[in-house]
Every structure is written in C-alpha cells, then in structure tokens.
Amino acid sequence: MTTLSQTSRRLSTRRKATLASAAALVAALLVPALALAEPTIPQLTLNLAAGQAEPEKVSVLLEILFLLTVLSLAPAIMITMTSFTRIIIVFSFLRQAMGTQQMPPNQVMASLAIFMTIIIMMPVGTRINDEALQPYINEEIGFNEALDKAQVPVREFLFKHTREKDLSVFYAVTGKEQPQTKADVPTPMLVAAFVISELKTGFTIGFLIYIPFLILDMVVASILLAMGMMMLPPVMISLPFKLLLFVMVDGWNLLTASLVNSFYY
DSSP states (O other), rough: OOOHHHHHHHHHHHHHHHHHHHHHHHHHHHHHHHHGGGGGGGGOOOOOOTTTTTTHHHHHHHHHHHHHHHHTTHHHHHHHHHHHHHHHHHHHHHHHTTTOOOOOHHHHHHHHHHHHHHTHHHHHHHHHIIIIIHHTTTTSSHHHHHHHHHHHHHHHHHHHOHHHHHHHHHHHTTTTTOOOOOGGSOHHHHHHHHHHHHHHHHHHHHHHHHHHHHHHHHHHHHHHHHTTTTTHHHHHHHHHHHHHHHHTTTTHHHHHHHHHTTTTT
C-alpha cells in the first residue's frame, strides 16, 4: 500500500509540473503576440472643431441620418401609408367570424398581408424607382428634388383612397383653412385621413364577411334549441360547417382577389 501511495504522489507531482510548464509556454507565446498586435488596433477620433467641417460632407451625413430615420420608421410607414391596414383588419374579422381562434396564426396572416401589400403597392414603388431613386443614384437630380418626386405617386395613391370627409375632420380640428388644391394638403394630414378611411373601409368589409357566418350560427343554434340540446355549445357544431362553407366557395381566393381589386377600381 505504501508503494502504491508513493507512486501516485510521484505521478501527481509530474502532472503538476507538466501543466505548469505548458502554462508557461502558452504565456511566453501569447505575450509577444499581444505586444506586437497592440499598435495595430485602430483608433477612432471624432473632431467637432468649428470651421473644419466641409459643407458637402455635412450634407451627406444629414442625408445618411435621414435615411436611417426612415428605415427605423419603415414599419409604421408601411402600416399607415399602404394597403396593409385594410388587409390585416379584414383578415382579423374573418378569423373572428369563423371562430377559429388562432387559426391561421398571426404570423401567417401578417406575412400574407405584407406580400399582398407589396403586390398592390408595386406600381407606386416602380414609379418612385424610375422617377426619383434612379435619377438620384445617377446624380441627375438632387436629394430634395428626388424627395419631392418620390412623394408624387405616394400622394396620388393616398388621395385615391381617402375620403374628403375624413380629410376635412383634421382641418376642422386644427382650424386651418380648407385647401384649394390637392397640392395644398400637407402629407402628414393626408396620411392621418387615409388611415381613418382605411379603418372605415376595413370595418365595412368585415361586417359583410360576418353576415353569412352569423346566419349559419343562428341556424345551428335554432336547430339545437328545437332538438332540446340546450347544453351543447352551438359554436362547436357550427365551426365545421363554417369551415366547409368557406372551403367550398374557395373563400381565400375570393377574399384576396376582392381585396386587391378594391385598390384598383
């Protein structure tokens, strides 16, 4: 037993010595490398001295800052200045009318609404690219002129789907004088009126979608009441029939086609 203990102590002593030598070797290799790499670390300096900034560079920085701000507000712009609002409201009413709770999931509905929005807004995006973005990239026009030209197709789309009654509400609230032409309407006020018009249109379409499913629920509830099955929830029985009705009439095809055509006619 004494011999075994002495042997194990010798082995442990050798292992410690080996680990110590390995650690010393690694340290000897890393320290020179870090010493050599230290001078190559880049240094970032910010000079805010007055009078040294060139106007051209400041203008470019302001344009970059504006573009970053637009990108950060892209979700809000997409929701308020495109057809996304109407589409997602109609999809929400459809799911509630069918009583399918979380089917289809929110991610699927939002993704479908986004791609439908891209299809609907494609003519507007094409005009912006041809009339404003490409000439600006080719340095044919300035930034301010490109911004003005990019607003033209967007404002035409907003005016086409905005009710004058909704637009006059904001003029009545703010106390401003009624505009004589469309060019006199500020873009922020136009966007707000467009959102209200889209909400009203979406709720109107949702009400029309609700009617057939509501009638089916009433018929099923009346039949169950006549049969004396008052304890059986009517929704449990009507849900399969609503799904069958929606599938038989090819509801998704009709709904998406109607929503897309509502922005073209």
